[in-house]
Amino acid sequence: MKLDINFIREQYAVFRDADSAEWAFFENAGGSYIPDQVLKRFFNFLEYTKVQPYGLFPSSKEAGTAMDAGYQCIADLINADGDDLTIGPSTTLNLYVLAQAFRPSLKDGDEIIVTNQDHEANIGNWRRLSEFGIVTKEWQVDPQNGELNIDDLKLLISDRTRLVCFNLCSNIVGTLNDVKAITKLAHQFNALAIADGVAFAPHQIPDVNELDVDVYLHSTYKTFGTHLGVMWIKQSVMPKLYPQGHYFNADKPHYNMNPTGPLHAEIAALAGIGDYYDTIYEHQYGSTKLNRHDRAAKVFELFVNHERRLSNLLLYTLKNIPNVRILGQSEATSGTRSGTISFIPEGIKSSEVVKKLLENQIAVRNGHFYVVRLIEALGIKDPDEGVVRISLVHYNTEAEINRLCQGLKNIFT
Numbered sequence: 337m338k339l340d341i342n343f344i345r346e347q348y349a350v351f352r353d354a355d356s357a358e359w360a361f362f363e364n365a366g367g368s369y370i371p372d373q374v375l376k377r378f379f380n381f382l383e384y385t386k387v388q389p390y391g392l393f394p395s396s397k398e399a400g401t402a403m404d405a406g407y408q409c410i411a412d413l414i415n416a417d418g419d420d421l422t423i424g425p426s427t428t429l430n431l432y433v434l435a436q437a438f439r440p441s442l443k444d445g446d447e448i449i450v451t452n453q454d455h456e457a458n459i460g461n462w463r464r465l466s467e468f469g470i471v472t473k474e475w476q477v478d479p480q481n482g483e484l485n486i487d488d489l490k491l492l493i494s495d496r497t498r499l500v501c502f503n504l505c506s507n508i509v510g511t512l513n514d515v516k517a518i519t520k521l522a523h524q525f526n527a528l529a530i531a532d533g534v535a536f537a538p539h540q541i542p543d544v545n546e547l548d549v550d551v552y553l554h555s556t557y558k559t560f561g562t563h564l565g566v567m568w569i570k571q572s573v574m575p576k577l578y579p580q581g582h583y584f585n586a587d588k589p590h591y592n593m594n595p596t597g598p599l600h601a602e603i604a605a606l607a608g609i610g611d612y613y614d615t616i617y618e619h620q621y622g623s624t625k626l627n628r629h630d631r632a633a634k635v636f637e638l639f640v641n642h643e644r645r646l647s648n649l650l651l652y653t654l655k656n657i658p659n660v661r662i663l664g665q666s667e668a669t670s671g672t673r674s675g676t677i678s679f680i681p682e683g684i685k686s687s688e689v690v691k692k693l694l695e696n697q698i699a700v701r702n703g704h705f706y707v708v709r710l711i712e713a714l715g716i717k718d719p720d721e722g723v724v725r726i727s728l729v730h731y732n733t734e735a736e737i738n739r740l741c742q743g744l745k746n747i748f749t
């Protein structure tokens with residue numbers, strides 16, 4: 337079955353607007369557009385229930401119910417127990433809080449493995465713990481294509497390793513890391529696996545049990561929702577963590593790892609992500625008895641196939657341009673890469689490539705995307721120039737990709 341791309345685009349105000357739709361938007365890894373279903377929940381909350389939630393008067397009760405629906409929807413989508421979720425303002429802040437929460441249970445000389453492929457959120461927050469005698473070791477990428485090799489992790493991991501912090505997919509390289517192999521290795525050494533799924537979740541539906549990681553995170557403003565960060569912590573890990581909220585909330589789910597408190601309307605709106613996937617499910621498959629995770633998984637099967645096809649059209653064009661170095665896999669086969677495709681141009685600055693594409697209403701960006709260590713490892717002298725990143729998701733069309741490919745050919749030939 338093929339994804340009905342016209343139906344998908346009808347769900348977004350930005351695509352219904354003729355002027356906005358002129359732009360081919362390929363900066364989705366920076367943040368995706370929001371469909372009607374999410375906006376409806378968001379505005380409804382702001383219009384009718386924007387009061388302190390969980391009180392006894394009607395608007396307050398409704399506000400609490402709407403927020404609970406947001407938590408439950410995310411829990412269902414990632415196949416988790418809702419009580420194990422923290423929903424904070426961003427993944428960076430969630431990781432900062434998580435690192436502080438782990439600190440009291442880590443001892444002088446304990447080791448944490450970080451990569452130089454991750455967004456700085458999953459590196460810097462751990463490296464800061466060196467002030468307390470914690471040693472960080474770096475699992476380094478192949479400097480040619482930016483990929484991680486599990487054999488290098490085997491050389492670093494030891495009985496002193498407490499945490500292995502890595503991303504399921506890089507927001508630049510786009511290769512899906514072998515989460516099962518990484519997690520298995522971490523667990524063999526009694527270390528915990530801390531998995532950043534920010535660049536993964538827009539392209540694949542995560543199942544935290546299946547992934548078998550100990551902490552999982554992603555950012556909902558990249559998965560068609562409001563600007564929030566989701567952090568799931570396995571129940572068995574909680575005793576190792578020192579609560580980070582107010583002392584009287586120490587045992588309270590959603591609050592014990594969230595010192596800022598929940599963002600009410602934004603959380604309520606998250607239920608709209610589930611509504612969106614359900615709308616697509618019903619349109620494509622009809623009614624069902626499947627649970628929400630399984631419905632979303634079926635929808636993502638269509639997304640994956642669609643994205644793979646578009647990715648391969650772009651990769652084919654890039655492979656035929658001699659003065660371009662593609663990062664990650666140069667072909668998208670099942671389970672190997674997301675639609676985040678970056679390259680290093682030779683003989684022309686990244687910013688020049690972007691400028692020329694923008695002239696043709698093709699929205700892309702260049703730079704380091706907060707992954708400066710990777711950019712340096714790849715041998716790029718100026719991180720602000722960095723790479724050209726093209727990131728597509730399921731709502732991009734073949735016509736947009738063709739325009740992009742033609743734009744690239746014009747620049748390089």
Ligand SMILES: Cc1ncc(COP(=O)(O)O)c(C=O)c1O
Nearest residue numbers: 426427428455457507534535555
């Ligand atoms: C892979 C990855 N991890 C973490 C982050 C940080 O997420 P947030 O902006 O929610 O702090 C980003 C943001 O771009 C990212 O791409």
